Amino acid sequence: MPWKALDCDSVPASLMKIHEYQGKQIFARYGVPVPKGEAAFNVSEVGPIAERLIAETGNPVVVVKAQVHAGGRGKGGGVKVAKGGAAEATSLAEKILGMQLVTPQTGPGGQKVRRLYIEQGLDIARELYLALLVDRDRRQIAVIASTAGGMDIEEVAHETPEKIIRIHIDPVLGLAGYQVRQLAFALGFGGKEQLKKFSALMTSLYAAFTGEDCSLLEINPLIETKSGDIVALDAKINFDDNASFRHPGWEELQDPDEEDPVELEARKAGLSYVSLEGDIGCLVNGAGLAMATMDIILHSGGRPANFLDVGGGATKEQVSKAFRMILSSNEVKGIFVNIFGGIMRCDVVAEGIIAATKELGLKVPLVVRLEGTNVELGRKLLDESGLAIQSASSMGDGAQKIVAATRAAKA
Ligand code: ADP
Ligand code: MG
Numbered sequence: 380m381p382w383k384a385l386d387c388d389s390v391p392a393s394l395m396k397i398h399e400y401q402g403k404q405i406f407a408r409y410g411v412p413v414p415k416g417e418a419a420f421n422v423s424e425v426g427p428i429a430e431r432l433i434a435e436t437g438n439p440v441v442v443v444k445a446q447v448h449a450g451g452r453g454k455g456g457g458v459k460v461a462k463g464g465a466a467e468a469t470s471l472a473e474k475i476l477g478m479q480l481v482t483p484q485t486g487p488g489g490q491k492v493r494r495l496y497i498e499q500g501l502d503i504a505r506e507l508y509l510a511l512l513v514d515r516d517r518r519q520i521a522v523i524a525s526t527a528g529g530m531d532i533e534e535v536a537h538e539t540p541e542k543i544i545r546i547h548i549d550p551v552l553g554l555a556g557y558q559v560r561q562l563a564f565a566l567g568f569g570g571k572e573q574l575k576k577f578s579a580l581m582t583s584l585y586a587a588f589t590g591e592d593c594s595l596l597e598i599n600p601l602i603e604t605k606s607g608d609i610v611a612l613d614a615k616i617n618f619d620d621n622a623s624f625r626h627p628g629w630e631e632l633q634d635p636d637e638e639d640p641v642e643l644e645a646r647k648a649g650l651s652y653v654s655l656e657g658d659i660g661c662l663v664n665g666a667g668l669a670m671a672t673m674d675i676i677l678h679s680g681g682r683p684a685n686f687l688d689v690g691g692g693a694t695k696e697q698v699s700k701a702f703r704m705i706l707s708s709n710e711v712k713g714i715f716v717n718i719f720g721g722i723m724r725c726d727v728v729a730e731g732i733i734a735a736t737k738e739l740g741l742k743v744p745l746v747v748r749l750e751g752t753n754v755e756l757g758r759k760l761l762d763e764s765g766l767a768i769q770s771a772s773s774m775g776d777g778a779q780k781i782v783a784a785t786r787a788a789k790a
Pocket of ligand 1: 414442444449450451452453454498499500501502503529599600612614
């Protein structure tokens with residue numbers, strides 16, 4: 380996430396990522412200039428695509444690009460230029476498709492390349508940086524631009540912050556003409572023709588950002604070609620998941636191969652789940668209680684393994700699914716159930732926990748803090764289940780108990 384350095388790391392956890400080629404299809408729909416290209420899922424498709432592109436553009440150069448949900452592909456060997464026509468494109472595709480691509484954003488294990496994008500090669504005069512994102516502190520869409528494009532923007536922000544300009548768009552007024560001109564000049568676009576092109580580009584990008592409910596739209600690099608055109612050479616789009624109800628088309632854009640399998644499973648079950656780095660699994664209801672639970676675990680010296688909110692009115696099946704997900708993680712060395720039963724009944728929670736544990740067994744310490752509707756019945760069910768459960772009298776008590784038990788179990 381490149382925004383830490385700009386202290387704008389407000390990208391929400393609930394975002395959805397898509398591939399470059401899908402982003403470019405969206406750009407094209409909004410009139411943002413992109414190179415011609417086609418996606419390929421097999422090496423055999425690459426030759427014909429390259430031939431078509433070469434015939435259409437009259438340009439013998441094509442670029443073979445790995446499609447994974449991570450940036451920095453070029454440096455990792457996932458973007459290669461073919462000057463030798465369809466044959467060279469095919470042999471590059473053979474190397475890239477199926478490779479384990481390691482970039483600064485994939486983690487050390489890398490990401491397997493299952494899709495390629497074959498696109499027209501362009502003559503680059505300048506590589507620039509342009510992004511739109513939701514600045515949650517300002518409650519506005521921010522545009523970030525820099526002439527230092529094509530490289531790690533976080534590094535640019537850190538070492539040469541003066542090379543980055545940032546403007547905020549008033550949601551009522553929209554993108555104003557003076558702002559477009561300010562950006563154009565900062566990016567070195569002078570002259571009437573270029574100003575016109577850049578202005579059209581910005582208008583299209585803003586329409587795409589708002590129309591598609593993006594949380595991030597990043598073009599790195601935006602290029603000026605040797606013939607003076609302005610083209611989006613890369614496309615990174617994140618959607619704000621909260622708007623999924625008005626975008627039925629998003630489902631088709633999802634690529635399950637690129638997602639955390641556990642998070643995917645959770646989404647299907649209607650649970651809100653995020654994997655974290657720690658070792659204490661948490662089962663909680665309500666986002667606020669989930670946050671508070673993570674805080675209190677950290678405060679007590681432990682580290683949460685996940686954020687799992689079963690929601691206000693989960694069923695026994697959902698609770699049991701959620702608990703199974705926690706139980707099956709190898710990282711989890713202890714489990715803290717922290718439930719306040721309002722609409723949610725404590726006996727339903729207890730039944731879900733018991734069902735999941737019967738199936739998978741309980742190999743790590745479990746601390747349960749139940750409060751609220753049907754709490755007596757819930758406690759009774761757990762007591763009679765024969766499970767080795769420590770009960771907690773309060774949230775703070777529970778956090779301390781699970782941190783201590785996890786530590787003891789690891790020692
Ligand atoms: P990533 O950011 O994941 O490394 P990019 O799409 O930005 O991937 O590509 C990396 C670099 O490859 C670009 O900065 C550009 O120099 C070059 N490149 C990418 N696509 C093309 C293209 N169609 N024509 C010419 N050069 C390209
Ligand atoms: Mg890039």
